[in-house]
Amino acid sequence: MKKFISLFLTSIMLLVAIPATAALNVFACEPEWASLANELGGERVKTVSATTAYQDPHHIEARPSLIAKVRRADLLICSGADLEVGWLPLLQRQASNARVLPNTPGYFEASAMVERLDIPVKIDRSMGDIHAAGNPHVHLDPRRIQTIAKALQVRLVELDPAGKEYYQQRFVKFNQRWQQAMNKWQQQASQLKGTRIVVHHRDWVYLFDWLGIEIAGALEPKPGLPTTAFHLVSLKQTLKAKPAKMIVHTTYQNPRGAKRLSQLTGIPVVQLPYTVGGAEHVKDLFSLFDVTIQRLTGVNK
Amino acid sequence: MKKFISLFLTSIMLLVAIPATAALNVFACEPEWASLANELGGERVKTVSATTAYQDPHHIEARPSLIAKVRRADLLICSGADLEVGWLPLLQRQASNARVLPNTPGYFEASAMVERLDIPVKIDRSMGDIHAAGNPHVHLDPRRIQTIAKALQVRLVELDPAGKEYYQQRFVKFNQRWQQAMNKWQQQASQLKGTRIVVHHRDWVYLFDWLGIEIAGALEPKPGLPTTAFHLVSLKQTLKAKPAKMIVHTTYQNPRGAKRLSQLTGIPVVQLPYTVGGAEHVKDLFSLFDVTIQRLTGVNK
């Protein structure tokens, strides 16, 4: 028993080293929110993202490193609307950090700040991995990003009143740049209006809503279920009647299904970044939309 | 056994005396609805209120006197939206009075007649004493009172068709006076627009919505939970960044928390009547808003 205790203590000595902290420790569930937090928080925030563009935010495990990060966070920024229902509640429960529990200022749910689409009238599991609170992939509409940014700025001030002016200035600057970028994107993407696109999963609802793009079908037979050969054939039939311009998928989705459908139909496949880090030059929210629109319009020409 | 039965019977003789009845026995869950029933029903109704301005309508017990009153009621008028969820269903179940059960004409739910605010996106108990059907304190918006009065008049006619003309005349008169009073109140309160106020509980949402007042914070850390010293300190921080004009509470709320916050911040405390009977001169709905606006603007000067 004594040996055991000394083993404990030695291990603690070796592994525990309490690090220095920034004004606000921000834990973002997805890279887009980490990026937004950095835009608005600058040097007053220290941001980590729980996931990368290569990971499916629906399917993350509450692994030890994430629990440790939530333990020390002052602010969680997540998409919400049940996107993280499989892991975030567990992280919040295990991290014993009262500051970031639901319904505290330390928990910022981005999708709660905007109107959501795809809210089901009724739900059961036969509908697949559906979100009762609506489609959570809200960051793909720059207009919604704008609303969320405003709300996040208010939240940052609430949590760190000393940085009030700093946050406000950064927000004003961000907002100006964003507005300009939005105008540019809308111009660039004007040709996309009415385009029909096949998606892998319904990640793109907000982007398409913004650009007036129509969903021609989904590779997943039900949200969250893998593509099947049978489903691809039936998709092919549908597309024969109403053709589509392209098939899009994210970095974290297996391109096999998209490629197979492309072979069957001749429709080109486009990989979109989906979030920050999802393509080579996508370093922030601005380049995310730059690249997204570039790739979408590249096919359209 | 025989002695016992005779004891019963004697007790009954002594205590039971069936009283004379008016055209309609009205049981109002809160004083504001008793007042409204009197305005519209005049001498054709006999009104009792289950609660007074000194009682928290969330926390009432289904005590014997209330059961006895519901037993004889022809009409219940309640805020609804789960405000009375802790006691009204029990009263209705225990009173064995089929005329006033939910979904009968004898049960009038005021908040069901108007649009509610604060409807939560999702609910669980960690949010405190929250109302799934939205904020039930609808009587603090005179515009909503107007809508409810119209609906109540229709209901009174339905239950007591003999008094149709009487009720309609009273409603027209009430509505005229109310409209005039509303114009006056809006004028008097115009200076309050944009004022930031700290509340005890979110009782005031509708009043503030009407007058364009902003909630600067709540003394309750979660709806229904008592104030804590820790929460007051964090409120103080918030108010430093964004100051408030006053702290308001009702007659049934303990003023300790409000006073303590006032000491910490120098922000004055105002006790508002909240409902009929909540201050000396508040005898009906008219004086309720008279006094409320008088007290709010008194500080603002």
Add this chain to the structure above:
Amino acid sequence: MKTKSMLLGLVTFACLTPLTFAAKQDGFNPDISLVLDGRYGSYTNTSDYVLPGFMLGGEAGRGEKRFYLGHSELSLSAKVDDMFYGKLTTAIAEHEGETEVELEEAFIETLALDHGLAVKAGRFFSDIGYLNNQHGHTWDFMDVPLVYRGLFGNQLIDDGLQLTWLAPTDVYFKLGVEATRGNRFPAGGASIEGNGNQAVFAKFGGDAGISNAWQLGFSHWRADIEARSAGTHAHGAVSEVPTFKGESEVNGIDFVWKWSPNGNSRERNLKIQAEYFQRSEDGNIEMVGSSPLESSTYQGEQSGWYVQTIYQFMPRWRVGYRYDQLKANNTGSDAGVLAEAGLVTDGHTPERSTIMLDYSYSEYSRIRFQYSKDNSYDDGDNLFFVQYIMTLGAHGAHSF
């Protein structure tokens, strides 16, 4: 102006429709409520629990030592339609190492019979006394008063029918009769083929000014008992089971007074509560399993009372004090048999003083500390308990 209000109307309507739907959705699943109850007990006695002068049964007992679980109670309830209400309560409990699922309640009740009449049928807590129909998690102490433990095995639950009438009077006046099967303790196999159990009760109540409310009740209960045996709860495995056959009659009176400043119980409130029960029994005790069969005539006179007061001195915190006492005067032809049945007092008067302090973080979570100076039997003891009671799910009713 008109356009604007039409617009508002439109929005309002747009809002109301889904909300109605929302309410419907929720309404089709019954309300579910789960109570979790955990305890820690500390006392020194190791002897079996007895109450001199009383046959023990039902759930009667002292509580265990160290960590243990109380009843985990799962309730489902809903309106069946606009005429009936139904409720089922199961309790999962451990008894001597065995996990048991007990069916506490399974009843239906009329909602809209009108004229003040209501019928309840199924298994339900009897409405005699004040405390009897209250679920364990709403008690103000961890355990019931001794008189409930001694006479009813904690609580009187039975299968049958109840009819009540509420008078259309200013003063609350409710009259009720119950006819039940009587298979469980203390009827324990009532005769007339399972219909030997009747109860009558009357309740009066009202307010005294704005700050006070009261209720007064009278109860009467009787049974023709075929075979009531002392439960194994308190006695462990015995091969000779003392069994009572005869008539039993209980009369009771209960009184509750509640005060809170201006009737607003949120901040401070006070509750004073007292009950008295008296039981007369006449019949025979047989030691079932003995050979040759030992038996005795038995005339029992037992009574008990308690008075308790609970004071919430600030939000979340309450203190309480309870004193209870029992008296028994049982006679019979064979003192030895009576002694084995636990019906001999040897001059001991069971009594107990209890204090408690509890803290409710919210309406749904409560942590309680309780200390009893327990002289309910010869090996009197100091009992100390810590208990948590947490309620998940549907909103509990604030009954009087």
Add this chain to the structure above:
Amino acid sequence: MKTKSMLLGLVTFACLTPLTFAAKQDGFNPDISLVLDGRYGSYTNTSDYVLPGFMLGGEAGRGEKRFYLGHSELSLSAKVDDMFYGKLTTAIAEHEGETEVELEEAFIETLALDHGLAVKAGRFFSDIGYLNNQHGHTWDFMDVPLVYRGLFGNQLIDDGLQLTWLAPTDVYFKLGVEATRGNRFPAGGASIEGNGNQAVFAKFGGDAGISNAWQLGFSHWRADIEARSAGTHAHGAVSEVPTFKGESEVNGIDFVWKWSPNGNSRERNLKIQAEYFQRSEDGNIEMVGSSPLESSTYQGEQSGWYVQTIYQFMPRWRVGYRYDQLKANNTGSDAGVLAEAGLVTDGHTPERSTIMLDYSYSEYSRIRFQYSKDNSYDDGDNLFFVQYIMTLGAHGAHSF
């Protein structure tokens, strides 16, 4: 045009809020989750299951032949308020022809104690080891490793209190202590009046690059055992029950490594997991029920380990391999008594190799095929099982 769309927007927004609530619908009812588990077993042995060198108890066993049901597990959980979380899990299972409701979990837990502290109270799975706190339906094989079967009767569940502290460090470091009653196997009536059971554990964890994550744990468990008897599960009805009284101490180490390309486990992922436990016991074995009473001193040294790896090679499909082994070296004054208690190995080393293949149509449905070359006892056998596990209701958590 713009006005109209704004209007539409307004209406839509007004609608969405309540609708969201509608869809969420569960209202205040607790989250309910139901697991259905059905199996088909095939093997040739007809002898009782034993593990040479280990007293068996709890749920330990081999599985049945042909069609049979596993545990049907019903869970209710919810936040009690913003401070507490509560959960109850019952399992309905058939044991020797009897349908039993088992209370697996009934605990509350603090949510907002802060400073990394958390308290759990009630009945819960102990957090020692890696596998112990996982529910059966999340296991990667149909059965537990032999070392869990031999030492803990499958899983260590107990009533009591747990305190944990999570360090505010980059590396995950969690420290926990448990004090429990110890009434169930393997403590089986721990002494100090139900407080003779303690556990300590420490867990470390982190990521290694973007594609790897790991966790390392150390556990210690001890009990002063009053009377641990070998369960009837494996022995059927025996009149002489071998019963252990004495001290027991378990030390363990567990390790898990998970890999997936870019940390995206959706398509492919790999999990390697190993645990080692070692137990020392010192006391006496009595053959309760024998006359004259047979007894023996007993010093036990038992240990066991397993290593397993699970690979999801494409969405929906996983394969797995597990090897486990046990070792025992028990001594005592009377070899005959030890033999009757199952504590003699006769030189046999229990070991087993298992392969499995499972298919998950969705996150909520899984069908599994499992084959074991089982030499855990002398009558080694080839065990083949097919199992389905389906989860209805609330979304399960993806714990590590």
